Amino acid sequence: MSRDGKPVLVAGGGWAGLSAAVHLAARGVPVHLVEAARQLGGRARRVRLGELAVDNGQHLLIGAYHATLDLLEQIGVPGEALLRTPLQLDVLAGPRHALQLRAPHLPAPFHLLLALWRARGLTRHDRRRALAFGRFLQGRRGELADDDSVAELLRAQGQTPATVRLLWEPLCLATLNTPLARASARVFARVLYDALFRARRDSDLLFARRDLGALLPDPAMAFIEHHGGRITLGRRVTGLRIARNRLQAVEMDGETIDAPRAILAVSPEQCLALCRHHAPLSALADGLARLDSQPICTVYLQYPQATRLPRPAIGMVGGLCQWLFDRRHAGQAGLMAAVISAEGPHMAMDNAELGEAVGAEIARAHPHWPAPHAVRVIREKRATFACVRGSDTLRPASATPVRGLYLAGDFTATGYPATLEGAVRSGRVAARHILENLQEDTP
Ligand SMILES: Cc1cc2nc3c(=O)[nH]c(=O)nc-3n(C[C@H](O)[C@H](O)[C@H](O)COP(=O)(O)OP(=O)(O)OC[C@H]3O[C@@H](n4cnc5c(N)ncnc54)[C@H](O)[C@@H]3O)c2cc1C
Numbered sequence: 146m147s148r149d150g151k152p153v154l155v156a157g158g159g160w161a162g163l164s165a166a167v168h169l170a171a172r173g174v175p176v177h178l179v180e181a182a183r184q185l186g187g188r189a190r191r192v193r194l195g196e197l198a199v200d201n202g203q204h205l206l207i208g209a210y211h212a213t214l215d216l217l218e219q220i221g222v223p224g225e226a227l228l229r230t231p232l233q234l235d236v237l238a239g240p241r242h243a244l245q246l247r248a249p250h251l252p253a254p255f256h257l258l259l260a261l262w263r264a265r266g267l268t269r270h271d272r273r274r275a276l277a278f279g280r281f282l283q284g285r286r287g288e289l290a291d292d293d294s295v296a297e298l299l300r301a302q303g304q305t306p307a308t309v310r311l312l313w314e315p316l317c318l319a320t321l322n323t324p325l326a327r328a329s330a331r332v333f334a335r336v337l338y339d340a341l342f343r344a345r346r347d348s349d350l351l352f353a354r355r356d357l358g359a360l361l362p363d364p365a366m367a368f369i370e371h372h373g374g375r376i377t378l379g380r381r382v383t384g385l386r387i388a389r390n391r392l393q394a395v396e397m398d399g400e401t402i403d404a405p406r407a408i409l410a411v412s413p414e415q416c417l418a419l420c421r422h423h424a425p426l427s428a429l430a431d432g433l434a435r436l437d438s439q440p441i442c443t444v445y446l447q448y449p450q451a452t453r454l455p456r457p458a459i460g461m462v463g464g465l466c467q468w469l470f471d472r473r474h475a476g477q478a479g480l481m482a483a484v485i486s487a488e489g490p491h492m493a494m495d496n497a498e499l500g501e502a503v504g505a506e507i508a509r510a511h512p513h514w515p516a517p518h519a520v521r522v523i524r525e526k527r528a529t530f531a532c533v534r535g536s537d538t539l540r541p542a543s544a545t546p547v548r549g550l551y552l553a554g555d556f557t558a559t560g561y562p563a564t565l566e567g568a569v570r571s572g573r574v575a576a577r578h579i580l581e582n583l584q585e586d587t588p
Contacts, residue, residue, distance in 0.1 A: 152177040153579055154395055154407040156382040159187020160565050161553040162410030163365040164216055164572025169579060170372035178369065179397065181381040185366055188528065189565055191358025194445055194521055198356040202443040202525055203470050203482035208349035209340045210566040212573060217361065220368040226355055228457060228474045232348040236311050236460035237510050242266065243462060244311040254283055254342040271305045278302045287338020289331045292534045298330035315460045318467055318486040321532040321562045322439045329534045332562055352457045352474050387423050392549035408575045410553040413530055425546040432539040436556060440492060441528035442485040444503045446517035450479040464506040465491045496522040529563030530556045543575045551575040
């Protein structure tokens with residue numbers, strides 16, 4: 146506990162801010178979390194779709210999300226809240242099964258190497274090249290000296306058009322949300338290595354059995370309040386008061402609140418707006434101003450309840466839709482979520498056109514399905530920062546040059562792309578800084 150007893154102000158109630166607040170509250174540090182929206186969760190929040198509670202965008206977690214899984218356990222979320230399946234990839238091109246990859250029950254990385262070797266839909270040459278790439282990543286432990294684009298990396302590693310189209314491009318879009326030609330090879334290599342080469346369970350796919358709001362924000366809120374923390378919804382942090390390189394206070398819609406310690410866990414755009422006018426934060430703001438963003442569209446399609454996919458999710462190539470999720474596992478039989486990551490021609494379509502185009506692609510892939518009776522498109526224009534080559538150099542560290550002020554969020558220098566895991570880790574890092582500097586940061 147600090148000498149002044151003032152709560153740590155956490156601005157932003159996305160997964161980063163919640164992670165920070167839980168971490169602090171669990172250690173007896175008073176926290177006050179302020180969220181601009183009327184609900185918690187940020188980009189991974191609950192959205193109402195008629196009677197149904199769905200997600201702001203369909204999300205997938207993987208076994209390598211250790212910080213997220215630890216956090217869920219800490220706030221009392223039972224393991225059954227996530228459906229865990231071993232790594233399995235099924236990719237359709239129209240109605241045709243273009244790729245089928247199954248990881249056998251072997252220790253990493255053999256589960257992956259054997260999965261690649263047995264992959265159906267790839268020629269012997271394709272599989273040899275994919276295995277060679279796997280060995281390259283393993284030899285470097287996922288750390289690359291140069292940051293080329295993923296397209297250049299795959300070319301240099303002799304990846305065939307089939308492996309690029311059916312495997313690496315879908316994985317790059319799903320993890321970095323950035324087109325191959327611009328995506329950072331360094332981050333891609335790190336993500337592949339961490340997910341696929343360390344431990345078999347890290348590559349498991351985890352599907353939420355409840356909406357995202359019920360998965361983390363609701364129980365995190367209960368945990369924070371139970372541990373004496375305070376949560377204010379519907380109020381925005383509008384400014385920072387800094388003097389002699391020390392945080393003094395934050396402003397909230399005209400009100401000034403004494404706050405010698407704060408964590409900004411807001412979006413990169415909001416972080417830039419709050420930091421840009423303060424000289425000690427100008428270098429950090431310059432980097433943020435150059436950080437670009439990428440969209441994600443989720444199209445929810447309601448079919449009759451009996452409609453189902455053979456797996457919780459399948460890949461699709463050759464059209465707009467990249468992944469199709471069956472929400473049956475979340476108790477929503479017949480509801481499908483089609484995901485389109487990153488920029489593309491679909492961003493020029495209006496919602497009705499996009500919904501129709503995606504519905505038509507699904508009908509080609511599943512000719513026996515009836516037409517959906519409801520379609521809803523959710524677009525997040527700034528879903529994630531663009532994880533392009535060199536973007537790591539633009540991402541700010543958690544500790545800032547201003548005493549008492551720390552940053553959290555998926556865009557901070559986590560080394561990972563914009564993911565739930567990056568957000569949760571960043572919150573934990575910021576909370577640890579607060580704990581380490583509790584006395585020094587007290588004016
Ligand atoms: C459609 C979509 C699909 C995705 N799919 C996946 C996936 O499958 N797997 C995965 O791991 N990740 C996925 N992501 C990424 C993941 O959702 C994000 O990385 C993560 O939610 C970011 O959390 P955050 O807390 O860093 O930021 P945010 O969620 O943006 O939280 C910031 C919060 O701050 C609040 N705020 C902003 N300004 C202020 C202010 N001035 N004062 C107070 N509060 C403020 C905002 O309202 C928001 O709640 C996806 C993202 C989207 C949009």
